Amino acid sequence: MNIDLLGKVAIVTGSTQGIGLAIAKGLAGSGATVVVNGRKQAAVDAAVAKVQESAPGAEVRGVAADLGTAEGCQALVEAEPTADILVNNVGIFGPQDFFDTPDDEWQRFFDVNVMSGVRLSRAYLPGMEKKGWGRVIFLSSESALNIPADMIHYGFTKTANLSVSRGLAKRMAGTGVTVNSVLPGPTMSEGVEGMLKEAAEKSGKSVQETAIDFVKAERPSSIIQRPAEVDEVANLVVYVASPLSSATTGAALRVDGGVVDSIA
Structure with missing residues (x-):
């Protein structure tokens, strides 16, 4: 199986670290011209360098824009007017009790996690339709199906x-x-590592060991009994972004380690 994305332009939102950066590397390694995005120019520049290092010879560009706003989405579209592949990866998360979550926090999560993808899909899909080819991928989560009691807003x-x-x-x-949508489960991104750092320090265990303990305690249905690595998620996204996935659409594709306890 050969994934060839030569001649395709791929935009990956929220791709300065974690799953987004791994996706950007995977797409660049498959021949795509990749556009990296983050809020801060320094972080974008660093990510562009990392992608270029992982895929020598790849064409990689960067756009600094806050996609949690309409203005930020418009700035990205103005900088990159067309795309063949759009990966709506940008997102925020964090535990907070329902009764302690104010309206503005609900709105912030909605703007970043939902409206960014809505606005960018609205901007790029017409061009894809005109070409007769395109891929739009939303990074969802197993939390879409297993709503966490401590992260209902997420x-x-x-x-x-x-x-x-x-x-x-x-x-x-x-x-x-x-x-299509891709649904990761617990994944060893920088964000998850940061969330578990305090617990690891208190227990005297490594972050990796703490992450495994977290999965076993908080996601006991996990079949792999560990967090996924970012590259494991990226591998599925790169396939879905490729011509090989032409009969897959409207799907919710899980890369959750079996956390969602369902046979379909």
């Missing part, structure tokens, strides 16, 4: 990703453009 946004993705797949029916 789980709600990830469920919304599934709704938008499925609806857009139907809207683009017969055009050669596919729209």
Whole structure:
């Protein structure tokens, strides 16, 4: 199986670290021209260098823009007017009790996790349809299906990703453009490491050991009984972004280590 994305332009939002950076590296390694995005120029520049180092000879560009705002989305579109592949990866998360989560925090999560993908899909899908080929991928989460009691505001946004993705797949029916969601489970990104750092220090264990303990305690249905690595998530995204996935659309594709206890 050969994944060849030569001649394709791929935009990966929120790709200065973690899963997004791994996806950017994977797409560049498969021949795509990759556009990296983050809020801060220094972080974007560093990510561009990392992607270029991982895929020598790849064309990599960067756009600093806050995609949690309409203005930030517009700035990205103005800098990169067309795309063949759009990976709506940017997102925020963090535990907070329902009764302690104010309206503005619900709105912030919705703006970043949902509206960024809505706005960018609206901007780029018409061009893909005109070409007769395109890929839009939303990074959702197993939390879209297993809503965490301590992150209801987060789980709600990830469920919304599934709704938008499925609806857009139907809207683009017969055009050669596919729209899918990818649902990671607990993954060893910098964000998760930061969330577990304090617990690791208190227990005297490594962050990796603490992450395994977290999965076993908080996601006991996990079949792999460990967090995934970012590259394991990126591998699925790169396949879905490729011509090889042409019959896959409107799907919610899990790379959650079996956390969601379902046979379908």
